[in-house]
Amino acid sequence: MNPLSCSRTVRALLTCAVLGLCTLAQAQQVFRVTAIPDESPTELARKAGPLMQYLEARLGMKVEYIPVTDYAASVEALVNKKVDMAWFGGFTFVQANARSGGKIIPLVQRAEDEKFKSVFITSDPAVKTLADLKGKDVSFGSQSSTSGHLMPRSFLMEAGLNPDKDFRRVAYSGAHDATIAAVASGKVQGGALNISVWEKFVADKKVDTTKVRVIYTTPPYFDYNWSVHADMPAATRQKLSDAFLALSPATPEGKQILDLQRASKFVPTKAENYKGIEAAARSGSLL
CATH class of the missing domain: 3.40.190.10 (Periplasmic binding protein-like II)
Structure with missing residues (x-):
């Protein structure tokens, strides 16, 4: 093979190799x-x-x-x-x-x-309003949750309740379904979670609504x-x-x-x- 043909062959092989690597990268x-x-x-x-x-x-x-x-x-x-x-x-x-x-x-x-909401729930017959949560144990979800902590806390403050001062204990369940479980079992007297998870649990009959009920639904956000x-x-x-x-x-x-x-x-x-x-x-x- 003459030098020119050899050079062309090498270039062709290199081109094929590069294209092959590109194809492999895309595939992966x-x-x-x-x-x-x-x-x-x-x-x-x-x-x-x-x-x-x-x-x-x-x-x-x-x-x-x-x-x-x-x-x-x-x-x-x-x-x-x-x-x-x-x-x-x-x-x-x-x-x-x-x-x-x-x-x-x-x-x-x-x-x-665009118009999301949170709910406060309880299984305590004595708790009928947000004000009734004063002196009680209340659970939020994760501390970084919008609908399970931040916005419920904000609406509590607007209602004149400071969770850190007015609740006997503030708990963080970590997730909305865990908050429902904590309220249903009586570990806490109140809980805040997103309305979507609550409605899903109700629709799937995963919560006994004769015992656990909503006491407050927040404005939308x-x-x-x-x-x-x-x-x-x-x-x-x-x-x-x-x-x-x-x-x-x-x-x-x-x-x-x-x-x-x-x-x-x-x-x-x-x-x-x-x-x-x-x-x-x-x-x-x-x-």
Whole structure:
């Protein structure tokens, strides 16, 4: 083989090798997703499965759900780009945005999250109003939970109750379903959690409503969203937004995913929607 032919052969082989490596890299690319652990790990995994499969088809790459141990871990995972997308509550979004210097972008939220609510529940016959919780043991969810701690605490303060001074004991169950269990078992006389989980438990008959009842429902506020890091390419962000916005209860796949996500549909959102939550966090010295 003459030198020229040899040179061409080497270049061709190198080109093939580079293309092969690129193809392999693309084949191995994984889009990682996490969520705040506001319910049991088995419930979170059940809700995530069909959505991850749907996003795989829409993004054209493997999508993997990565569970985390607590709310803070979900914040750190997205801020440090260990995951590509996270399901946050309003407060965890505010924390992540502050922690990253404004680099976290909320993409979409459920229509229900535009007017989200929390409920206070009890199994104590003597407790009929928020005022009756004074001197009692009361449980929130996680300390970083919007609907299980921050906003319920904010509305308590507006009602003239300071949890740290007026309750006999403040507990943190870690998750909404755990709060229901604590109230149902009598470990605490009151608990605050998100209305979506409460309604799901009632619908599934997982709570005895002749014993556990709602004593107060909060005014509405913005809550959960799917967020990404600002360093994500705009084209990928658009694909994600389009995928969520395309979900419809009119299709079997869309209905399954929306039902699991407890959503009627997904709608666009923006950082400005969470200014009220940020204000509540700063007012309560929680941020």
